[in-house]
Amino acid sequence: MQQSQPILELFPVSLRLVLERIPAFARETLEEIRIRENRPLEIGYGSRYAFVREDGSLTELGHDAFVPGKEHCRALLERITNHSIYAAEEELRRGYITVSGGHRVGLAGRAVLDKGAVFHLRDIAGFNVRIARARIGFAAQVLPGLLDFKARTIRHALIVSPPQQGKTTLIRDLARSISSGQWHHPAARDWGSRKVGVVDERSEIAASDKGVPTFDLGPRCDVLDACPKAEGIMMMLRSMSPEIIVVDEIGRQEDAEAIHEAVHAGVRVLATAHAAELSDLFGRPALAKLAETGIFGSYVFLTRDGSKVNHRIVSAEEAERQTSRSRLRTIAATPRDAPGAGGAQPEIEGSGLPGQSIVKNRALPVIRSPDMRLSGGSEDA
């Protein structure tokens, strides 16, 4: 909320005049501002969207909305790159620019290819300004569910949600709580704080300005800004001796390998990933592999209801139980390894989880699960 004033400074005057006049309720919950050349100006607020008329009022229909033109787009691009597009070529290649304050601007335009790889973006005609907010206190609800009382730290955790549900906001506040020793749990009062290493590939967690985080991440936090995740995790391990590593949006094979490395080096990992449900998560190859080896002690799912973010913590065992069924089905084509793989997982550090049944969670009963319909269907096909 307090962030939304400076972000308007990014916009060229003519656009700013329009955006300054949007109603207060929309401004307070503003999440996205989407500018598309010669198409209506759109904002996303409180999980809804609306087009903006020239006088700042909102409308559901786009036909009488304010339409930004070529000059607006040019000026906006110039301003978000600090008048230096030449210095942002790498960011253009990746398709987004992070501006000061941690806000991320996604870009769409025409890709210029060089030897088959995206070399540059030109004719940029679509902007998605995502507004970053520090919501201090968000972690207080989630953190107690992630604690590992035996090791007096947190379990390896993966925060999962579709885009736009507050993953980065949550992980930022978790990093802050951990590095300042606010565990939000009576049993953990004397644990002290932990060294946190943040690998901030997209400069979104810390929003570093010349290497110094602009968001409050607590006193014991080291940030590796704009560093590729896999490499960054290794660099952190080698040089900064973190106790907890925080990374955003994992999903590639290298990331998974680096996380393996970190876990076996005795470092706790706190990561986020894009997925809506457990089944999606296990559908992504690198993540599925990571989850199968049973690294993560818990999964946090975020869903949004209006402007309120709900979370649900699922322990590894539970996740296992929910997914082994579907995984068995997919593995059914390759017989034999299914029970082995299923049985190997639940041995993770879940022995004394609160609210967890201690019954060994073997994948066996699943065989008679009512999935005949589905598996039968696939056989028919």
Add this chain to the structure above:
Amino acid sequence: MLKLVGALLVLIAGTLIGLVQSARYAARPRQIRELLHALQRLETEIGYGQTHLPEALKRISDTAPPPLSLLFSDISRSLSKESAGSGETVRECWERIILARWPETAMKNTEREAILRLGATLGGSGREDQLKHIRLAAIQLQAEEAAAREDQRRYEKLSRSLGMLGAALVVIVMI
């Protein structure tokens, strides 16, 4: 007596006019040269340092001599974050400041056009493209510099002596 004082005044004024004129002829190639140095610096900042434009212009203004340093520091200041409220693009602010400050330099309109054209593209494209534009502006300025040196060689002494001689002529006619 009064006549003598008047004649002396006319003589001094004429000589001064001549000196000022010849100083302008001498200053123009020098300033073009300084501008070329500034462009070269900008090329390095953009090509190798990937410095952001406001910062690059500020560094240039720190090293450039007076009339140019003011020019660049003004542009840098109005592009930097403190004055982000104005929402100006590089082209607008470059144009505004160059047009306002150009009379303070000894350079002529042809140089100004080259610099304005550079300002219209600065910051607005990829690195290679930027370097090309800067080089293009530099080539134009080099041609102007050669012409300016020629002018200087031809007219610097001439205008100096012309000022004094013209004044002398006026004095003779008056007497």
